[in-house]
Amino acid sequence: DMSIKVAPSILSADYLNLQDDVALVEAAGADMLHVDVMDGMFVPSISYGPGWVKALKQVTNLPLDVHLMVEEPERYVDEFAQAGSDIIGVQYEATQHIHRALQMIKNNGVKAEVVINPGTAVELIEPVLDMVDQVLIMTVNPGFGGQKFLPSMLKKIEKLAQIKRDNGYTFDIQIDGGANDETTKLAYEAGATVAVAGSYVYDKVDPAAKIARLKEVTAD
Ligand code: DX5
Ligand code: ZN
Secondary structure: OOOOEEEEEHHHOOHHHHHHHHHHHHHOOOOOEEEEEEEOOOOOOEOOOHHHHHHHHOOOOOOEEEEEEOOOHHHOHHHHHHOOOOEEEEEHHHOOOHHHHHHHHHHOOOEEEEEEOOOOOHHHHHHHHHHOOEEEEEOOOOOOOOOOOOOOHHHHHHHHHHHHHHHOOOOEEEEEOOOOHHHHHHHHHHOOOEEEEOHHHHOOOOHHHHHHHHHHHOOO
């Protein structure tokens, strides 16, 4: 593609008008919808579960990119797959068995994603990179929307992009946390191919203009 793919995070949407907020970003050219599942254990917050994925699936054609911030995600992979997830992301830190968790996702015919926290080295996921469709580099510590992008994560994106080139991998490299027009441009230059954006898209006015802006600043 000629510019970064944009995945609006509904964490910052208006839950009582969620259908409209989803339709808005779909019409504006969003590439997928980011669904943040938080269990109150892996991260302090509690958000939403498989019922939301099932409901969203009925009102949008956007691929549902489900980010599980959940301890022992293996317990829920099948349920989220059956609910209609198109991509399921599991946190490297949340399971003793990252390889098995990714296998479970693939066995459901769903795209598999591995996620690493800011404090986790990219080298730790090298053994599973041949299994994944997407790698998510957290650019904030997970748990809350509206935090500041951690610039030191750009090095990790570059390192991962290098590993991707060296091995001929085709997975997407996604960033999540603090994405705006400036940080997304930097991440894109470092090798990111998808930007998750919550508060930048949904806070204040005109989500459609925000999506257009992210595409514009990353147009080659
Ligand atoms: C944070 C979530 C993010 C969040 C990003 O734990 O994983 O997806 O929605 O929000 P912003 O874009 O506001 O940093
Ligand atoms: Zn997320």
